[in-house]
Amino acid sequence: MKILCAMDICTGCGACAQICPKKCIDMIPDAEGFLRPVIREAECIHCGRCRKVCPLCTPQSKPDTQPVAYAAINTDETTRMNSTSGGVFTLLCQWVLERGGVVFGAAYDVDFRVMHCRVDNLSDLHRLRGAKYAQSRIGETFAEAKQLLRSGRYVLFSGTPCQIGGLRSYLGREEERLILVDLICHGAPSPKVWQHYIDHRCDRDASGQRPEQINLRSKVTGWPRYSIRFEYPDGTVYSAPNGQDPYLKGFIADLYLRPSCYACAFKGMARASDFTLGDYWGVWGQMPEYHDGKGTSLVLLHTGKAKTLWAELSSRMKYGEAPVSAAIGGNPSAVTSAPYNERRAQFFCRYEAEDFEALVEELCPPPVEQKPSLVRRIVRKVRRMLKR
Ligand SMILES: Cc1cc2nc3c(=O)[nH]c(=O)nc-3n(C[C@H](O)[C@H](O)[C@H](O)COP(=O)(O)OP(=O)(O)OC[C@H]3O[C@@H](n4cnc5c(N)ncnc54)[C@H](O)[C@@H]3O)c2cc1C
Ligand code: SF4
Ligand code: SF4
Ligand code: SF4
Numbered sequence: 001m002k003i004l005c006a007m008d009i010c011t012g013c014g015a016c017a018q019i020c021p022k023k024c025i026d027m028i029p030d031a032e033g034f035l036r037p038v039i040r041e042a043e044c045i046h047c048g049r050c051r052k053v054c055p056l057c058t059p060q061s062k063p064d065t066q067p068v069a070y071a072a073i074n075t076d077e078t079t080r081m082n083s084t085s086g087g088v089f090t091l092l093c094q095w096v097l098e099r100g101g102v103v104f105g106a107a108y109d110v111d112f113r114v115m116h117c118r119v120d121n122l123s124d125l126h127r128l129r130g131a132k133y134a135q136s137r138i139g140e141t142f143a144e145a146k147q148l149l150r151s152g153r154y155v156l157f158s159g160t161p162c163q164i165g166g167l168r169s170y171l172g173r174e175e176e177r178l179i180l181v182d183l184i185c186h187g188a189p190s191p192k193v194w195q196h197y198i199d200h201r202c203d204r205d206a207s208g209q210r211p212e213q214i215n216l217r218s219k220v221t222g223w224p225r226y227s228i229r230f231e232y233p234d235g236t237v238y239s240a241p242n243g244q245d246p247y248l249k250g251f252i253a254d255l256y257l258r259p260s261c262y263a264c265a266f267k268g269m270a271r272a273s274d275f276t277l278g279d280y281w282g283v284w285g286q287m288p289e290y291h292d293g294k295g296t297s298l299v300l301l302h303t304g305k306a307k308t309l310w311a312e313l314s315s316r317m318k319y320g321e322a323p324v325s326a327a328i329g330g331n332p333s334a335v336t337s338a339p340y341n342e343r344r345a346q347f348f349c350r351y352e353a354e355d356f357e358a359l360v361e362e363l364c365p366p367p368v369e370q371k372p373s374l375v376r377r378i379v380r381k382v383r384r385m386l387k388r
Helices: 015-019 049-053 077-081 088-097 122-127 141-150 161-171 191-206 246-252 259-263 304-312 344-350 356-363 372-387
Strands: 025-029 035-039 068-074 102-108 114-119 155-159 178-183 213-218 227-231 237-241 275-279 297-301 317-322
Touching (some): 015 049, 015 141, 015 161, 088 102, 088 155, 088 178, 088 275, 102 122, 102 141, 114 122, 114 141, 141 155, 141 161, 155 161, 178 304, 191 237, 191 246
Parallel strands (some): 102 155
Antiparallel strands (some): 025 035, 068 297, 068 317, 213 227
């Protein structure tokens, strides 16, 4: 068995496995739970297509365009409240579904594993709404999207920038009826750690009951200070603001991201997508008329196709243009990779045997400025030293 590209750069996009004419590449979870392509060598005919399609083994040329940035709010209040940011993703999907098209994005399965799937009607769209902070399994969705495009359907495909880069390379040509939507991406956490955390919550909150609903970006405490929320069949609810929940803490502290996320090749403004969506962090200071605490999208339009579609959606949203540098100013994930957390290896050695909350607490101590007593102690000590 052979591995295709270096462990630390492979994003797990699955383009190689889907293009292989012999179907002899399996996407297999590694010890940390991240899917990796493994070639069954005896069946390989050495055609080289897997290496050619891989955006890391054979870097693709990047478009040299300057995006236009907007702060935007979907005027349908219910949709916005059920979306992560300002609900712009739903507007783009509606446009496609109203034309008989098909939408691809990340959904939970019955066990809250994250996987890409297709939706072809408005009533199922809720499955794709909401950020799921674990790397999604792409499966055969690139191949499915290609078939739909070749049969003349509109297709909207959303995902992390590396997934969209993989799809674009897999398709290998411009597709008029394809709309590509990527995200500003902090990084993709391990699916194995996510499943482990769900088990931990179930034991701690609800004597082992499985949750009925999970929302990692609930707006019950507002959009900037969002909460995680687990709902169980007997009515038990676990809810914690993002700074207090151990899973979100470890995610924000970059403790269990995919290795490729620490040197991501898909950052910056030259994107493979038509649209980039994110949270407009900092909108309250820059454009307060677009901030009501319920969520504002940051939208980057990269292509002419995106600009035409955007104009058609204008009656369904409230939006205003912003300078690109200001728009991404509060969102370093748009342009820079997450810094490698030196305690990552320790986490992966210990998390299955130890209490999750205690371990994250130990490995992600609050920054010094959040410990007023410690700061006061240091200031007093420095003052004493200066008096001597
Ligand atoms: C892992 C991850 C990290 C992110 N990091 C940032 C960040 O650092 N800064 C920032 O501004 N925004 C980030 N986002 C994007 C942001 O959270 C919203 O998803 C985005 O603003 C769209 O919001 P919405 O209200 O338009 O759509 P929603 O309707 O809430 O749509 C959610 C969209 O995210 C996609 N999605 C959800 N989970 C996954 C997943 N695991 N893998 C691939 N696609 C997924 C869905 O397919 C859908 O397109 C991240 C999202 C994910 C999934
Ligand atoms: S070289 Fe060709 S046959 Fe072999 S694994 Fe790659 S794509 Fe498949
Ligand atoms: S195509 Fe994607 S999954 Fe395959 S080796 Fe390259 S990055 Fe990894
Ligand atoms: S940070 Fe980069 S490599 Fe990691 S999931 Fe996001 S786009 Fe992919």
